[in-house]
Amino acid sequence: MRAFTRFHRRLGIQGDWPDVRSVVVLALGGGVLLALVKTLAAGMTDSASMLAEAVHSWVGTVTDGFLVAAYLAARRPADETHVLGYGRESYVWSLFGSVAMLTVGAEVGIWRGLRQLGTADQTTDYTIGYVVLAVSFVLQVWSFAQAVTFVRKRAAELEYGAFAHVFKTSDAQLRTVVIGDFIALAGIVAAAAGMAMHQYTGKVAWDAAGSFVVGLLMGVGGLYLVLMNRRFLAGAPLSPTQRSNAIRALKALPEVRRVTWLYGEFIGPERVVVSARVELAGEHSQTELARMLRRLEQSIMEHKNIGRATLSLAAPEEADAH
Numbered sequence: 001m002r003a004f005t006r007f008h009r010r011l012g013i014q015g016d017w018p019d020v021r022s023v024v025v026l027a028l029g030g031g032v033l034l035a036l037v038k039t040l041a042a043g044m045t046d047s048a049s050m051l052a053e054a055v056h057s058w059v060g061t062v063t064d065g066f067l068v069a070a071y072l073a074a075r076r077p078a079d080e081t082h083v084l085g086y087g088r089e090s091y092v093w094s095l096f097g098s099v100a101m102l103t104v105g106a107e108v109g110i111w112r113g114l115r116q117l118g119t120a121d122q123t124t125d126y127t128i129g130y131v132v133l134a135v136s137f138v139l140q141v142w143s144f145a146q147a148v149t150f151v152r153k154r155a156a157e158l159e160y161g162a163f164a165h166v167f168k169t170s171d172a173q174l175r176t177v178v179i180g181d182f183i184a185l186a187g188i189v190a191a192a193a194g195m196a197m198h199q200y201t202g203k204v205a206w207d208a209a210g211s212f213v214v215g216l217l218m219g220v221g222g223l224y225l226v227l228m229n230r231r232f233l234a235g236a237p238l239s240p241t242q243r244s245n246a247i248r249a250l251k252a253l254p255e256v257r258r259v260t261w262l263y264g265e266f267i268g269p270e271r272v273v274v275s276a277r278v279e280l281a282g283e284h285s286q287t288e289l290a291r292m293l294r295r296l297e298q299s300i301m302e303h304k305n306i307g308r309a310t311l312s313l314a315a316p317e318e319a320d321a322h
Contacts, residue, residue: 031061034136041132047198048116049191049210050129052109053136056187056214059105060180063097067173074173074269084307087268088233093173095229101180102222109215116208117152126195133192140188144181146263151178170236171269172229183221238264238272250276255292257281260318267307274306277314289313309311 035057042051070093077084148162151174155165166178194210197203238246243262250259258279264272280292293311300309 014294025292031057031064033242034139034152035061037132041129045124045126045129045195047124047126047191047195048112048207049194049214050126050132051112052214053133053187053191054106055108056105056184056218057136059100059218060184062100063176063180066093066097066100067176070097078307080262082319084267084273085271087266087271087307090269091172091229091233094176095226095233097176098225098229100222101218102226106215106219106222109211109213110220111215113208113211113215114205116211119204124199126199129195130192133188133195137185137188137192140181140184141164142179144178144185147178147181150174169270170232170266172225172232173269175228176225179221180227187217190214190217232266236266238266246274246321247276250278253296255296259321260314260315260316261321271305271307273308273310274300275310275312277312277318279314279316 002154006270016307021051035054038050038054038057041047042054067175070090073093074087074090076086076089098249117274151165152162154169155162166175169175190213191210194207197206197209237243243264246264247259247262250256250262256278259276262276264274267273280289284292297309297311300306
């Protein structure tokens with residue numbers, strides 16, 4: 001069974017379940033503080049861009065709360081009623097956070113921008129807003145750097161690039177944290193630019209534009225995350241490359257002569273179920289064949305990434321799988 005010790009790497013998933021608790025807790029605690037300060041600054045400056053950023057922070061905080069629930073759900077062990085575990089439940093909680101980002105954040109940002117367009121042009125002092133956004137930017141850069149470092153570490157184990165890993169991983173929590181932090185940084189820049197241009201030109205349309213951009217960023221990001229969570233909830237199969245690698249891993253086992261069919265599907269963050277039809281090497285009785293298959297299944301399921309492995313015997317006339 002030594003040939004199967006790197007089965008998880010050939011599938012393109014980690015050997016250990018990614019522990020994103022520190023990243024999520026950091027984002028949750030910082031998000032509450034930033035949301036409070038931004039809300040205060042929005043009230044003092046009456047800036048649509050600042051208000052959109054405040055709403056962005058509140059939505060981000062709620063999303064982080066959903067991510068904590070997603071993490072706890074995904075970690076629940078399998079039982080008699082859920083033999084594949086509770087991993088897919090994490091996508092439900094992540095979906096709630098994505099919907100909040102898509103609807104509440106985008107709606108408030110765009111609505112407030114439209115409302116701001118109807119006010120009279122005036123020059124406004126946004127000093128307190130700039131200070132709040134500057135502090136927020138520094139904290140957000142630090143949080144984003146921590147998330148990127150975490151992603152790079154995980155991606156290196158799989159020989160992926162960090163950018164590719166964010167978009168390929170089945171870990172919805174990790175993807176939401178990284179994309180959420182990136183959107184937060186872009187939103188801060190957009191809000192600051194809108195406020196600065198309003199103050200410089202006296203045209204309130206610039207402040208409205210900043211609010212529009214923040215709302216648009218949240219809408220696009222939220223929609224992408226909704227679609228990704230929907231994909232994994234519906235049952236995302238292994239990619240063609242992952243499937244081919246899994247077939248090669250099975251063929252490398254001394255007990256396996258051929259693999260005629262294989263299907264794998266993600267059932268949670270970096271966790272899969274695998275089914276395959278194989279031809280075993282040697283001549284064996286029916287009892288021996290059954291016992292060999294069960295031993296192979298148990299050996300495969302020793303890895304935390306494999307929620308369930310089911311093997312059956314292939315018919316002689318079946319063609320090899322590729």
